[in-house]
Amino acid sequence: MLAAMESAVRLIYPPRCVLCGDLTEADFALCPLCWGETRFAAGLCCDQCGAPLPGEGDGSERCDDCLVLARPWGRGRSALVYAGGGRRMVLALKHGDRTDLVRTLGGWMARAGRGILGPDVLLVPVPLHPLRLLRRRYNQAALLAGAAARAVGAAHCPDALIRLRATRPLDGHGREARFAALDGAIAPHPRRGALMRGRSVVIVDDVMTSGATLAASAEAARRAGAARIDVLTLARVVKDA
Incomplete structure (x- = not known):
């Protein structure tokens, strides 16, 4: 029946x-x-940000950006390259109210992050400022974190981090401007931030460009007492895309 x-x-x-x-x-x-039209971040990838790399290796290789910058996290994974179909899906979720995509995208992220995810990990999304959250009505990073957490049986806290001030849109800005704009902009939640103490935390965002937002979030998680910090993104901006 x-x-x-x-x-x-x-x-x-x-x-x-x-x-x-x-x-x-x-x-x-x-x-x-x-x-x-959708390029997945498969094969050899940077161990710290998930960007695809040419050739073969043992999985511990890092891209040029991660060799130059001191990332305040350990490992990083990404499901997609921010181009073609991947870019279209990110924009549809972020600006087109396509929250129906979350189930599929969160599953892809869970598979991409299988080396850093597990039932003992706490997934924490990059926060939105309350004014931007009011305009958009949802935090796409929080939706993705929840979907990925459910896929692997892990815990997640949508507001373990908070955005202290609104930052201007960073599209088209260089690396230094991005890092300057995010300096001191993210902090642990006064109460729920304590959930990160002594835990393995995975910071989740939709797109990684320079890594400035992830760095500010990782530093805030470190101040909250996180024992280990990794990052997971839906898509990674790469130079050859």
């Missing part, structure tokens, strides 16, 4: 691509065209 009902539902509501809406063979998936 249940199988018959499921078949009837699929006839009425067939699976569709989460990005373009074309028919697919499975729910919460991409059609072949969108799949071909």
Whole structure:
């Protein structure tokens, strides 16, 4: 009976691509065209930010940016390259109210982060300033953190970190300007920040560009007493994309 009902539902509501809406063979998936336009951060990647790297290695390699900058976290993973279909999905979630994408994207992030995620880890999203949260109505990083946490059976706290001041949009700004804008802008929540003390914490965001926002968040988690800090993003901006 249940199988018959499921078949009837699929006839009425067939699976569709989460990005373009074309028919697919499975729910919460991409059609072949969108799949071909989406670059996953697979193969050899930077161990500290998840950016794809050429060649082969033992998994401990770092990209040029991570060799130059002292990152205040240990390991980093990313599911997608911020280009093509990956960029379209990030923008649809961030500015297009496509919260229906979270289940699929969070699952991809959980798979990308399997080396740093586990049931003993606390996932903490990069925070939004209250005024920006009021305008957008949701924090996309918090939604992604929750989805990834559920996929691996881990805990997450959507407000363990807070944004102390509103920062201007950083699109188009250089590395130094990004780091200067985020200096002192993020702090542990006065009460819930204590959840990070002595824990392995994974900071979650939608996109990593320079790493300034993740760095400010990691430093705040360190002040709260986190024992270990790693980062996980949906997409990584890379130079060759």
